[in-house]
Amino acid sequence: MVVTIRSDILLSTSCRNVAVASGTNVTSDNDDADISIQAAVDFEKEVTNDSGGSDDPDVYDLGDTVSYRLTIRNNTPSNISNLTTRDAIPEEEEDLRDVIATSGAVNNTELNNDRLEVNNISISGNGTATVDYDVSILEDSDFPLDNYGLDSDADQEDDDFYPEDVEDDDIESSDNDDPEDALGSPDGHFVSLGEDGELTVSTSDEDETQGKLIVDGDGDDFCILELDPSGQDNDSADEEYEVEVSQTDRDSDFTSVGRATDNSECFDIGDADDDITWARYVRIIDTSNRTRDDAPGSDIDAVCILNLGGFVENTASLYSGTTLLGTRDEEILVDFTDAFDDPLRPNDCREPRLPPQDFPLPPPPGPPPYVPPIPFFPFTGLPTTGPLSNAAVPLASGILGLIAWVMKRKKF
Numbered sequence: 001m002v003v004t005i006r007s008d009i010l011l012s013t014s015c016r017n018v019a020v021a022s023g024t025n026v027t028s029d030n031d032d033a034d035i036s037i038q039a040a041v042d043f044e045k046e047v048t049n050d051s052g053g054s055d056d057p058d059v060y061d062l063g064d065t066v067s068y069r070l071t072i073r074n075n076t077p078s079n080i081s082n083l084t085t086r087d088a089i090p091e092e093e094e095d096l097r098d099v100i101a102t103s104g105a106v107n108n109t110e111l112n113n114d115r116l117e118v119n120n121i122s123i124s125g126n127g128t129a130t131v132d133y134d135v136s137i138l139e140d141s142d143f144p145l146d147n148y149g150l151d152s153d154a155d156q157e158d159d160d161f162y163p164e165d166v167e168d169d170d171i172e173s174s175d176n177d178d179p180e181d182a183l184g185s186p187d188g189h190f191v192s193l194g195e196d197g198e199l200t201v202s203t204s205d206e207d208e209t210q211g212k213l214i215v216d217g218d219g220d221d222f223c224i225l226e227l228d229p230s231g232q233d234n235d236s237a238d239e240e241y242e243v244e245v246s247q248t249d250r251d252s253d254f255t256s257v258g259r260a261t262d263n264s265e266c267f268d269i270g271d272a273d274d275d276i277t278w279a280r281y282v283r284i285i286d287t288s289n290r291t292r293d294d295a296p297g298s299d300i301d302a303v304c305i306l307n308l309g310g311f312v313e314n315t316a317s318l319y320s321g322t323t324l325l326g327t328r329d330e331e332i333l334v335d336f337t338d339a340f341d342d343p344l345r346p347n348d349c350r351e352p353r354l355p356p357q358d359f360p361l362p363p364p365p366g367p368p369p370y371v372p373p374i375p376f377f378p379f380t381g382l383p384t385t386g387p388l389s390n391a392a393v394p395l396a397s398g399i400l401g402l403i404a405w406v407m408k409r410k411k412f
């Protein structure tokens with residue numbers, strides 16, 4: 001018996017053939033055989049202007065151009081025809097253009113709607129066909145942050161700019177020991193790690209396709225607010241801690257980005273011991289060896305994200321006639337910090353200022369003290385007692401003064 005294997009099988013797979021023997025006055029029996037089938041067609045998708053790997057993909061900025069390539073390989077010696085490939089670009093991208101197909105015809109109607117469709121692709125035996133095309137990432141306020149659960153008009157107190165969850169902790173302190181006090185914006189509430197204690201926070205869940213991430217953007221990428229020295233605790237001392245980042249929650253994947261003792265210190269993912277361009281987890285490890293008072297170890301108030309980003313997924317599909325042969329996904333890493341109206345800056349990750357105190361105002365001043373006018377005449381008056389001769393001198397002086405005043409007025 002000879003059978004023919006379908007020519008449109010996309011992926012390597014296995015096939016089981018079962019034969020059954022039966023008849024009158026005989027015991028029925030069956031047997032089977034497994035064969036491995038080499039894929040008739042391989043379908044791949046890649047970004048041709050991304051030079052990084054899975055851990056360190058290039059970080060695209062808003063407005064950048066992304067170049068895609070679809071590759072279809074015929075693994076049989078026979079010719080294959082009537083293939084169609086499609087790609088409805090995601091909401092985060094636009095301006096599908098510069099389509100170059102080595103086989104088939106581009107559907108310009110779909111192209112005008114930012115959808116790729118190339119029909120009637122034919123590939124000779126053991127040959128290859130490719131489709132290249134470019135798209136642009138949406139710019140600034142047009143980028144759909146809501147796809148990532150974020151708001152473009154978020155202010156500095158909103159959770160958009162801070163880790164979402166405590167992934168793990170090993171707090172070595174019995175005071176100020178709530179790890180969730182390290183979440184959210186700087187508010188004066190902190191967790192004391194204790195001697196050699198540690199805390200791991202995450203920006204999003206690993207299962208989220210479009211969760212927010214810390215990306216290696218311009219300058220420093222995130223800051224940590226450690227409250228010492230501060231009026232908020234009793235030890236009032238600079239306490240050292242080490243910071244590690246990771247893309248997964250596996251301990252072996254964490255890599256150091258540096259140490260700090262300052263009240264607020266910022267870090268760059270580009271300084272990591274391993275070559276990575278994004279991180280989902282931040283781990284803070286106390287190295288201060290301080291255990292005194294009620295705030296032992298490093299006192300962590302907040303982790304502030306300066307450069308926010310996420311993955312944009314693009315899916316292409318391949319058809320034989322109307323039969324779907326398979327799909328291929330490709331992700332790019334985008335820094336969408338500029339899509340926020342007012343993103344965080346290093347100076348925003350500071351100990352909160354105390355509200356101004358009301359001091360009582362002094363009472364308004366009273367009326368000025370009375371000052372008697374200076375008499376015009378150069379004598380203080382006639383004596384009221386004593387002999388009349390005592391009044392002669394002041395009286396004469398007064399008369400002379402009066403005459404002088406009158407002459408001056410009349411300008412003699």
